[in-house]
Amino acid sequence: MGKNIKWGVIGLGKITRKFIHDLHLSRRGELYAVGSRSLDKALAFQKEMDCPVAYGQYSDLIADPEVDVIYIGTPHHLHYPLLIDCIKNGKNVLCEKPICINADQLLLVKQLAEDSGVFVMEALWTRFLPAFIALKEYIDNSGQSIKNITADFCFPTEYNPNSRLYNPDLAGGSLLDIGIYPLFLSYFLLGKPNQISVTGEVDRGVDLRFSGMLDYGSGITSFVSSDITCASKNEAVIKLDEEVIVIPERWHESNNFNILKNNTITQYFYPKIGLGYYHEIDHVQDMLTKNKVESSLFSLNDSLELMKIMDKVRSDLGLNYPMAIEEVNQ
Numbered sequence: 312m313g314k315n316i317k318w319g320v321i322g323l324g325k326i327t328r329k330f331i332h333d334l335h336l337s338r339r340g341e342l343y344a345v346g347s348r349s350l351d352k353a354l355a356f357q358k359e360m361d362c363p364v365a366y367g368q369y370s371d372l373i374a375d376p377e378v379d380v381i382y383i384g385t386p387h388h389l390h391y392p393l394l395i396d397c398i399k400n401g402k403n404v405l406c407e408k409p410i411c412i413n414a415d416q417l418l419l420v421k422q423l424a425e426d427s428g429v430f431v432m433e434a435l436w437t438r439f440l441p442a443f444i445a446l447k448e449y450i451d452n453s454g455q456s457i458k459n460i461t462a463d464f465c466f467p468t469e470y471n472p473n474s475r476l477y478n479p480d481l482a483g484g485s486l487l488d489i490g491i492y493p494l495f496l497s498y499f500l501l502g503k504p505n506q507i508s509v510t511g512e513v514d515r516g517v518d519l520r521f522s523g524m525l526d527y528g529s530g531i532t533s534f535v536s537s538d539i540t541c542a543s544k545n546e547a548v549i550k551l552d553e554e555v556i557v558i559p560e561r562w563h564e565s566n567n568f569n570i571l572k573n574n575t576i577t578q579y580f581y582p583k584i585g586l587g588y589y590h591e592i593d594h595v596q597d598m599l600t601k602n603k604v605e606s607s608l609f610s611l612n613d614s615l616e617l618m619k620i621m622d623k624v625r626s627d628l629g630l631n632y633p634m635a636i637e638e639v640n641q
């Protein structure tokens with residue numbers, strides 16, 4: 312089969328660069344257009360990335376009838392308005408995490424996507440990695456139940472008002488950027504928690520860290536945390552009835568997991584293709600080829616449940632972003 316799915320990408324930053332690297336590995340998709348707020352930047356990217364079309368405004372790329380599917384790689388605050396714009400233009404979308412700032416925004420996106428019959432998915436790439444597909448299968452077939460999960464994601468940074476991480480107007484902070492991963496792992500393996508209790512520190516409008524417990528009843532729990540001021544081992548541990556699964560650092564992009572049983576460690580390897588974004592790209596293309604409007608692996612309902620968990624964490628932390636980016640309007 313030739314390359315027949317044309318991608319447009321908007322927001323030409325660090326992650327979009329990695330995304331394009333893996334898109335170039337795809338057999339059935341091609342980079343067709345790049346869109347930036349700056350035409351000069353778009354033209355430079357076009358040349359560097361060997362791309363047919365460049366736009367100096369996101370709206371021009373979104374309106375291009377040749378584009379089959381759009382990847383949104385902008386900071387968080389733009390995901391919601393760009394999703395609305397894409398859907399209104401009948402475009403399929405793969406949007407970086409977090410797909411929106413809050414659950415109310417996502418509810419509207421979900422409704423519009425359903426009404427328009429377009430495919431929309433959150434780029435939660437961990438879900439599509441071979442090791443995580445195998446991990447879920449292993450646990451489901453093990454006949455064991457999960458008793459506890461411990462997962463974190465931390466890295467040390469200095470305060471920098473020019474960084475999106477520290478900018479409340481861009482919905483910065485640890486939770487939406489990296490805390491989403493341990494929360495995802497808990498939701499992926501255990502589903503919706505009965506209760507959530509967290510603590511953390513909010514400084515100058517963004518959370519530096521949060522740490523908390525997701526309670527699933529009968530003492531089954533997940534301990535999760537994220538921090539942008541210190542390092543951690545970035546390892547995930549899943550305790551089953553008879554075994555312990557360790558996903559080694561950096562667990563959210565791991566190629567392997569290790570199983571401890573009776574003092575014996577067994578290693579399972581599932582290498583990813585490219586930088587790992589290949590797998591979410593391939594999944595989207597598979598869904599589009601099959602005319603699906605919903606991902607079979609991570610649906611908008613899954614994104615919504617995860618978003619509701621993050622809303623609760625934010626509410627406990629007293630973390631509100633400026634009204635201008637929290638608003639739900641069409």
Ligand SMILES: NC(=O)c1ccc[n+]([C@@H]2O[C@H](COP(=O)([O-])OP(=O)(O)OC[C@H]3O[C@@H](n4cnc5c(N)ncnc54)[C@H](OP(=O)(O)O)[C@@H]3O)[C@@H](O)[C@H]2O)c1
Nearest residue numbers: 322323324325326327347348384385386387407408409488
């Ligand atoms: N899946 C992953 O592994 C992963 C890793 C890192 C980040 N992410 C996610 O990817 C998204 C982007 O992160 P990033 O690290 O790539 O960010 P980045 O390097 O800062 O790039 C973001 C791009 O968005 C555009 N943009 C639009 N409005 C902007 C504004 N007000 N300030 C700054 N940039 C603006 C810019 O592109 P133009 O100038 O071309 O318009 C910019 O280059 C976030 O949602 C983040 O959570 C995902």
